[in-house]
Structures are given as structure tokens and as C-alpha cells.
Amino acid sequence: MAAPILRVRNLRTQFSTDQGPVTAVDNVSFDLYPGESLGIVGESGSGKSVTALSILRLVPDPGRTVGGSVLFHEQDLLQVSDEEIREIRGRDIAMIFQDPQSSLNPVLRTGFQIDEAMLAHKQATPRQARTRTIELLRRVRIPAAETRVRDFPHQLSGGMRQRAMIAMGLANSPAILIADEPTTALDVTVQAQILELLGDLNRELGTAIIMITHNMGVVAGLCSRVIVMYAGQIVEQGPVDQIFDQPQHPYTWSLLRSIPRVDAVRHERLRSIEGMAPDLLHPPAGCRFHPRCPFRIEKCLTDEPRLEEIHPGQFASCWVSMDRARAEMNANNLDDISPGAASGLKPGEIIP
Amino acid sequence: MATAAAVVAVRPIEPEQASLWSDAWRRLRRNRFALVASIYLLLLVAVALISTVWTPYRMSAVGITETYAPPTAAHLLGSDELGRDILSRLMVGAQVSLIVGVGTQILVLAVGVPIGLLAGYYRGWLDQIVTFIINVFYGIPDLLVAMILVFILGPSLRNIIIAIVATRWMDMARLVRGQAMSLREREFVEAGRAAGARPIKMLFGHILPNALGPIIVQATLGIPAAILFEAFLSFLGVGVQPPTPSWGSMANEGVMAIQYAPHMVIAPSIALSLTLMAFNFLGDGLRDALDPRSRR
Numbered sequence: 065m066a067a068p069i070l071r072v073r074n075l076r077t078q079f080s081t082d083q084g085p086v087t088a089v090d091n092v093s094f095d096l097y098p099g100e101s102l103g104i105v106g107e108s109g110s111g112k113s114v115t116a117l118s119i120l121r122l123v124p125d126p127g128r129t130v131g132g133s134v135l136f137h138e139q140d141l142l143q144v145s146d147e148e149i150r151e152i153r154g155r156d157i158a159m160i161f162q163d164p165q166s167s168l169n170p171v172l173r174t175g176f177q178i179d180e181a182m183l184a185h186k187q188a189t190p191r192q193a194r195t196r197t198i199e200l201l202r203r204v205r206i207p208a209a210e211t212r213v214r215d216f217p218h219q220l221s222g223g224m225r226q227r228a229m230i231a232m233g234l235a236n237s238p239a240i241l242i243a244d245e246p247t248t249a250l251d252v253t254v255q256a257q258i259l260e261l262l263g264d265l266n267r268e269l270g271t272a273i274i275m276i277t278h279n280m281g282v283v284a285g286l287c288s289r290v291i292v293m294y295a296g297q298i299v300e301q302g303p304v305d306q307i308f309d310q311p312q313h314p315y316t317w318s319l320l321r322s323i324p325r326v327d328a329v330r331h332e333r334l335r336s337i338e339g340m341a342p343d344l345l346h347p348p349a350g351c352r353f354h355p356r357c358p359f360r361i362e363k364c365l366t367d368e369p370r371l372e373e374i375h376p377g378q379f380a381s382c383w384v385s386m387d388r389a390r391a392e393m394n395a396n397n398l399d400d401i402s403p404g405a406a407s408g409l410k411p412g413e414i415i416p
Numbered sequence: 417m418a419t420a421a422a423v424v425a426v427r428p429i430e431p432e433q434a435s436l437w438s439d440a441w442r443r444l445r446r447n448r449f450a451l452v453a454s455i456y457l458l459l460l461v462a463v464a465l466i467s468t469v470w471t472p473y474r475m476s477a478v479g480i481t482e483t484y485a486p487p488t489a490a491h492l493l494g495s496d497e498l499g500r501d502i503l504s505r506l507m508v509g510a511q512v513s514l515i516v517g518v519g520t521q522i523l524v525l526a527v528g529v530p531i532g533l534l535a536g537y538y539r540g541w542l543d544q545i546v547t548f549i550i551n552v553f554y555g556i557p558d559l560l561v562a563m564i565l566v567f568i569l570g571p572s573l574r575n576i577i578i579a580i581v582a583t584r585w586m587d588m589a590r591l592v593r594g595q596a597m598s599l600r601e602r603e604f605v606e607a608g609r610a611a612g613a614r615p616i617k618m619l620f621g622h623i624l625p626n627a628l629g630p631i632i633v634q635a636t637l638g639i640p641a642a643i644l645f646e647a648f649l650s651f652l653g654v655g656v657q658p659p660t661p662s663w664g665s666m667a668n669e670g671v672m673a674i675q676y677a678p679h680m681v682i683a684p685s686i687a688l689s690l691t692l693m694a695f696n697f698l699g700d701g702l703r704d705a706l707d708p709r710s711r712r
Contacts, residue, residue, distance in 0.1 A: 122609060155612055229607070
């Protein structure tokens with residue numbers, strides 16, 4: 065495998081609050097390889113967006129990246145000057161956001177905003193930029209690109225706006241495109257089109273994509289590798305096929321299990337993960353998932369697990385791991401997945 | 417002149433586009449008061465321009481035999497204590513009022529907009545300093561500030577404008593600061609930063625255009641306030657100095673003769689009132705037209 069294009073090591077980002085610091089991203093490390101498409105999944109508040117923002121040093125106040133490194137082309141993005149990181153944003157690493165409705169400036173023409181993405185990095189003259197903008201809009205399959213460049217954002221549909229945002233992201237042919245839930249605000253048919261477009265661009269242009277989403281289906285459709293985050297930490301990472309087939313962390317297992325299925329028995333209840341995401345101000349001791357985990361053992365309450373390679377290329381941070389849960393706790397036929405159900409470690413019996 | 421400010425903002429948008437500005441223009445035209453006010457103000461501008469080359473009489477031409485003359489066919493609005501033609505002086509006075517009104521607001525924009533943008537966007541210590549200065553300026557009585565400044569600088573038209581700006585820039589700075597504060601949290605600002613836009617570009621290229629509506633309204637409503645303030649200063653005798661006529665100083669002269677020549681105070685007062693009303697109606701019309709919540 066080629067050398068990674070982006071190496072994130074021990075990234076820690078905290079938000080200071082009146083009650084004390086909240087560690088939104090806790091010791092996150094991963095690699096991104098050239099041309100790869102990496103998914104980061106997790107529920108709201110798991111730190112996936114803040115991870116992405118930390119890479120580009122865009123964490124909003126009162127957030128601060130307090131540790132770790134982000135190596136891109138041998139330089140640590142957390143150490144370079146403000147001017148250097150500004151040049152890297154949009155030129156080498158571009159980002160597209162969740163809501164295309166609000167990420168385009170409502171009072172400026174769409175084409176002008178894409179032109180600007182190039183002009184900001186002195187990549188082109190205004191005339192060249194306009195030519196390339198039209199080219200890009202065609203590339204992201206906006207019909208009648210020549211006239212659409214002159215439209216204001218509100219004259220475009222939601223899907224077209226997101227395409228325009230992608231065009232803007234691609235304007236400087238970045239090596240990495242970070243997509244922060246790019247399909248969440250769109251309806252399902254448009255979602256599929258956008259994902260297909262991102263997949264094509266990933267294959268044809270070789271742009272590495274970091275796809276941040278809470279939707280396992282999006283990961284399955286687009287990504288080759290996936291990182292699962294929970295409460296600011298990576299709980300599992302590995303190749304998509306393997307993780308979908310044999311998830312090793314109970315959280316991943318529960319996530320996959322809670323995807324509604326078309327072939328489900330009628331009237332079967334939707335399966336959810338009981339409990340709530342932990343309060344990051346006072347994260348639980350031991351494994352952060354233990355208050356919600358059906359397979360927890362006593363060790364989980366006190367000792368923090370580390371990422372370990374359970375199958376080749378597949379890492380999980382769990383004392384039990386699903387291989388054991390399947391073998392010893394009958395996980396595959398489990399109906400009751402309330403906390404501690406499979407291991408018999410019920411809340412009342414927990415000795416702190 | 418307020419229409420001129422609006423035209424500058426509207427220019428980059430072509431008429432065939434259904435945009436914020438064309439919507440606003442359509443709504444403004446439907447507002448009768450604002451429309452009449454605009455026509456009045458255009459006429460006033462025309463009168464002021466004409467008065468630079470022609471007035472019925474020379475504005476300082478005295479007529480010994482015609483002092484305190486009531487309105488006649490020869491002097492449509494009568495004449496004053498030196499027999500000068502009031503209409504001619506009123507026309508020249510319009511120049512003063514418009515220059516003060518518009519000039520003040522241009523300077524207020526030049527001072528208030530950048531300060532407000534920087535304070536609202538960067539917040540932190542910069543914002544604290546700016547807010548402190550704004551509060552200090554609000555704390556000092558504006559008449560006192562203006563009079564002291566005019567005494568120090570000398571009572572010329574330019575210095576009166578500076579004095580009024582010194583008492584009026586805070587409203588604009590505060591408005592723009594608030595706008596920048598709320599706009600900086602919008603996603604397109606984050607997207608712009610993620611695309612590597614320079615901070616200056618974000619401020620003036622992205623945040624400012626989104627705040628133009630309220631800024632235009634504020635500037636338009638600031639014009640009558642400035643005109644009134646100048647008239648007030650001139651009425652007190654610390655404003656525009658003779659022989660240049662100002663509506664304020666004309667009213668002052670008229671007040672002394674109010675018992676036997678009331679037309680001397682009535683003429684400039686009506687001109688002043690109409691102009692203030694027109695600017696206020698236009699400003700209100702612009703407010704309704706540019707307010708996205710009042711979409712009809």
C-alpha cells in the first residue's frame with residue numbers, strides 16, 4: 065500500500081464550558097491513503113464532525129485542539145502558520161458541509177462563489193476561473209451549466225446546490241475532500257445521486273474522500289474503509305465489507321442491527337440502542353459504551369480498552385469483542401439487548 | 417440622495433434576475449409614501465443642483481426697500497430682514513442640508529461599517545474595546561460634543577459634518593457589529609473559511625453584502641437626523657456661518673421677526689419638515705422592502 069496522504073495521530077480537541085472542559089475528540093488516530101474513500105460514522109455528538117474540523121483547524125470557539133498531530137505532506141497542519149493553513153484549505157484539502165442551503169452565500173451568484181474558490185488561491189485569472197467553473201458544473205452534472213452559473217443559490221434546487229458545493233470543493237483539484245454529512249439535508253433520491261457522483265469523482269479524479277455520516281447505508285455505498293466513533297473515540301475501524309459482515313465492537317454491532325430492513329417480519333419493532341450517548345463532561349469510567357452495552361463484563365466498568373487488531377486490518381477497542389459475544393453469549397439470537405442483558409451484568413448489580 | 421445609495425447597491429444585479437434587490441425594489445414601488453417621498457427628494461436634489469447655477473435672485477443680494485416683505489409675485493416667499501429673496505436662500509440652503517445629510521452618512525458608513533464588521537467578526541478584546549468606546553460616546557451628550565468640536569475646529573461646513581459624525585457613528589457601528597456577529601455563525605462563512613478565503617474577503621465580500629439591507633435603512637434614516645442636527649446647530653448660531661444660508665439659521669433669523677414677518681420662519685421650517693418627513697418615509701419604506709420577514 066502506498067504511503068498515507070494524511071496521518072492523524074492522537075488528536076484531542078476540547079471545548080471549554082462553564083462546568084469544565086469537554087473532550088469532543090479524544091486520542092483519535094487514523095491514516096488516509098491517496099485515492100481512498102474513508103467513512104467516519106457515529107451518532108450525533110460522537111465527535112466525527114469535530115474531528116474533520118480539527119484537521120483543517122476550523123473548530124469553532126470555544127473549541128481548541130489541545131494535542132496530537134495531523135501530518136499532511138510531511139508538515140503538521142496543527143503547527144503551520146495561519147497563512148499556510150489558509151492556503152491548504154480549499155487548495156489541498158477541501159470541505160463540503162451538511163446543508164447546501166446555508167453553505168452558499170445567499171446574496172452572491174453561485175458561479176461567482178465557485179470562481180472565488182480558485183481566485184482565493186491565485187490558481188487562475190478570473191476568465192480562466194469562469195471557464196473552469198462551467199466545466200466543473202458540467203462535471204457535477206448540473207444541466208445548462210452556462211446559464212446556471214449566473215443563478216443565485218435560491219434559484220437552484222437542494223440537490224443542485226449540493227452539486228455546486230461539490231464543484232466548489234473540487235475547484236482547486238484538492239488531494240482530499242472532506243464531506244461532512246453531505247446528503248443529510250437532501251431527500252433520498254437526490255442522496256443517491258450525490259453519493260454516486262462522489263463515488264465517480266473519487267474513482268475518476270483520484271480525490272481521497274473522508275465521508276462523515278451517521279448513515280451506515282452511505283458508508284456501504286461509497287466507502288472502502290470505515291471508522292466508527294463513539295463518545296469522541298474510535299471504537300472500531302477496518303475495511304467496510306469486513307465490518308459490515310463481522311463487526312467486532314458491540315456498538316458497531318448495535319448500529320448495524322438497528323438499520324431498518326425491508327425484509328423484516330411485519331410489525332417487528334425497530335431495534336434501537338438503549339440508553340443515551342454519554343455526557344462528555346463526565347464520561348463513564350472504563351469503556352465509554354459500557355452503560356449501554358449488552359455484553360459488558362466487570363472489567364468494562366473500570367478498565368479502558370484500547371484499539372486492538374482482531375482480524376487483519378480490523379481494529380476494535382473492546383474487552384469482549386463480538387467474536388466472543390457470539391460464541392459465549394449467543395449474540396446472534398439475542399432479542400433483549402438492554403444493557404447487560406447478555407452478560408447478566410444488570411445495572412442494579414453493578415458494583416462501582 | 418438616499419436613492420443614490422440604494423442604486424449603488426442594486427447595480428450589480430441585473431433586472432431579469434428575481435433577486436433580493438429586485439424584490440425589494442418592487443415592494444418599494446408599491447409603497448405610496450415612499451414613492452412620493454422619493455419623488456420629492458429627487459426634486460429637492462434637482463433644486464439644489466439648479467441653485468448652484470441659477471436662483472431667482474442672488475442669494476446675498478440685499479434690497480434696502482424690501483426688508484421683511486411678505487410673499488409677492490416678485491418674491492414668491494417674501495424677503496428677509498436685509499431684503500434678500502427667501503426662495504433663493506431656501507434653494508441654496510437645500511445644498512447645505514443635502515451635503516450635511518449625505519456627507520455625514522457617507523462618513524458614518526466609512527467609520528461605522530469597518531469598525532462594526534471587525535468587532536462583530538473577531539469579537540474578543542477588539543470587540544470589548546469597540547463596545548467600550550461606543551458606550552463612552554453614547555454617554556456624552558451629543559450637543560455638547562458637537563458644539564465643543566465646532567468651537568475647536570471652527571464653524572465650517574466640513575467641520576460641522578465631522579462634529580455630527582462624531583455623535584452619530586455609534587448607531588451604525590453597533591448595527592453592523594450585531595449583523596456581523598450573527599452572520600459569522602452562518603454556515604456559508606464556515607464554508608468560506610474552509611475554502612481558504614482571506615478574512616478581509618470574508619468580511620467585505622461575504623458578510624457585508626448580507627448586511628446591506630439594514631445598513632441602507634440605517635443610513636437613510638440617519639440623513640434626516642443629521643440634517644436636523646445641522647439645522648439645530650445653525651439655529652443656535654454655531655452651525656453654517658453667514659452669508660451661507662442654512663435652513664436652521666434662516667429659521668433663527670425668522671424667529672426674531674416672527675411677530676411682523678412670520679413667513680421668514682415658516683418657509684425654512686416647512687422645507688425642513690418636508691425633507692425630514694420624506695427621508696423618514698423613504699427609510700421606513702426601505703426597511704419594509706428590505707426586511708425578508710415582510711415578504712408579500
